Amino acid sequence: xxxxxxxxxxxxxxxxxxxxxxxxxxxxxxxxxxxxxxxxxxxxxxxxxxxxxxxxxxxxxxxxxxxxxxxxxxxxxxxxxxxxxxxxxxxxxxxxxxxxxxxxxxxxxxxxxxxxxxxxxxxxxxxxxxxxxxxxxxxxxxxxxxxxxxxxxxxxxxxxxxxxxxxxxxxxxxxxxxxxxxxxxxxxxxxxxxxxxxxxxxxx
Numbered sequence: 306x307x308x309x310x311x312x313x314x315x316x317x318x319x320x321x322x323x324x325x326x327x328x329x330x331x332x333x334x335x336x337x338x339x340x341x342x343x344x345x346x347x348x349x350x351x352x353x354x355x356x357x358x359x360x361x362x363x364x365x366x367x368x369x370x371x372x373x374x375x376x377x378x379x380x381x382x383x384x385x386x387x388x389x390x391x392x393x394x395x396x397x398x399x400x401x402x403x404x405x406x407x408x409x410x411x412x413x414x415x416x417x418x419x420x421x422x423x424x425x426x427x428x429x430x431x432x433x434x435x436x437x438x439x440x441x442x443x444x445x446x447x448x449x450x451x452x453x454x455x456x457x458x459x460x461x462x463x464x465x466x467x468x469x470x471x472x473x474x475x476x477x478x479x480x481x482x483x484x485x486x487x488x489x490x491x492x493x494x495x496x497x498x499x500x501x502x503x504x505x506x507x508x509x
Contacts, residue, residue, distance in 0.1 A: 317365075469493040
């Protein structure tokens with residue numbers, strides 16, 4: 306990573322940290338981009354160099370998670386089936402970032418329950434992810450999956466993750482250990498994808 310890339314990454318992280326802190330303290334609706342810019346000690350215009358909207362500050366890694374799944378599909382081994390590839394992508398994502406398992410994930414789920422625009426954005430990200438990952442799975446495993454089965458597999462995978470996160474982060478005492486969240490997600494995904502695991506050649 307070059308010096309310029311490291312600087313951009315630090316700036317991006319500073320923006321996200323400021324946004325997360327203000328959303329937690331003041332709420333999403335009342336926090337403005339001007340507030341976030343002031344807290345991050347930069348201009349609002351500078352924030353738009355990293356994020357297109359205030360909503361995007363709560364979904365900073367959505368595209369990266371799709372990319373991780375696509376990378377895992379591309380790097381598959383001959384013995385890998387679709388389920389193994391998806392599980393590997395999930396593990397890699399959790400190891401590289403706590404966006405799905407940590408503080409911002411809990412905040413995002415809490416705000417989605419009360420802010421319709423965020424629920425809509427989350428649903429759009431989920432649908433985009435399902436469509437893109439399923440398309441790559443069909444291309445990578447043409448003898449195992451067709452568009453219908455790939456859509457079902459990907460929907461079960463993403464649905465399991467979404468449902469478990471909603472459960473873990475609800476109530477007055479949400480789970481706060483990212484490692485525990487990750488372990489529970491992987492367990493739930495294994496349950497959701499059990500039919501495909503049983504159908505894998507190595508399990509026949």
